[in-house]
Amino acid sequence: MDNLKARRAFLFGRRAATAAVRPPWSLPEQDFLDRCTRCNDCVRACPTHIIVIGDGGFPVVDFSRGECTFCGNCASACTAGAVDAGDQTPWHLQITVSKQCLAKHDIFCMACVDACPEQAIRLHYAASVPTPEIDTSRCTGCGACIAICPPQAISLHPSETVTTP
Ligand code: SF4
Ligand code: SF4
Ligand code: SF4
CATH class of the missing domain: 3.30.70.20 (Alpha-Beta Plaits)
Known part of the structure; x- marks a missing residue:
């Protein structure tokens, strides 16, 4: 394990067990963490304001704030390719x-x-x-x-x- 991945495992490993819900169409978790630059453009793009800044500055969905309309704004806003609406299934x-x-x-x-x-x-x-x-x-x-x-x-x-x- 390289230093960056070891640091991530230390910082986020235990919390991964409680598993954050990433924006719809996000890449699988590890790929998401690798790609996401924590610019939080998706946070600003969400019309229902359900994407918030979570652990480590990465975006997470907080359904206590509302629902997802699958508008696709978060995917469109993500220039890093961490949220990619090319995948037809928004999430699992x-x-x-x-x-x-x-x-x-x-x-x-x-x-x-x-x-x-x-x-x-x-x-x-x-x-x-x-x-x-x-x-x-x-x-x-x-x-x-x-x-x-x-x-x-x-x-x-x-x-x-x-x-x-
Ligand atoms: S698809 Fe639309 S409503 Fe759902 S999380 Fe993304 S921006 Fe928000
Ligand atoms: S909304 Fe009412 S019926 Fe549905 S899970 Fe909650 S308490 Fe149960
Ligand atoms: S589609 Fe699923 S998540 Fe949405 S309101 Fe119905 S049961 Fe809940």
């Missing part, structure tokens, strides 16, 4: 609903169902209070269901999380 994110979901505490809620523009969340009526079920084949990872969730039970994570000891 896994969505999870934690046990904090109100429905799992017998409180009726369908805020996420109403917020999802893809109708990817449906209520499952197996118990006294219906619980949300996500059809991952429909989920685009837009994040529209995240900020709206009262207990912040929904999260999106990169599916290609790299863990470094």
Whole structure:
């Protein structure tokens, strides 16, 4: 491992386990870190203001601020090629609903169902209070269901999380 990569592993290795969500169409994490110059042009280009400056000055998506409309502005703004809309799939994110979901505490809620523009969340009526079920084949990872969730039970994570000891 060269000095630069060793430094990155030291600085970012442990945090990679919690895996930042990079802007859509970003290169795989290591390539992204190699290419991104931390100019933060993508931060300024995002109309929904969901890209913020994260660890080490690299851009990350914060869905607590809003959703991604897949407008492509971040990719257009990235002259370094770290965010490249040439890849047809904007990102590979896994969505999870934690046990904090109100429905799992017998409180009726369908805020996420109403917020999802893809109708990817449906209520499952197996118990006294219906619980949300996500059809991952429909989920685009837009994040529209995240900020709206009262207990912040929904999260999106990169599916290609790299863990470094
Ligand atoms: S595609 Fe548009 S809305 Fe989504 S992160 Fe990029 S600039 Fe923001
Ligand atoms: S918005 Fe949150 S609390 Fe409400 S049903 Fe969806 S995941 Fe559960
Ligand atoms: S992240 Fe997925 S489930 Fe949530 S609103 Fe967007 S498409 Fe729907």
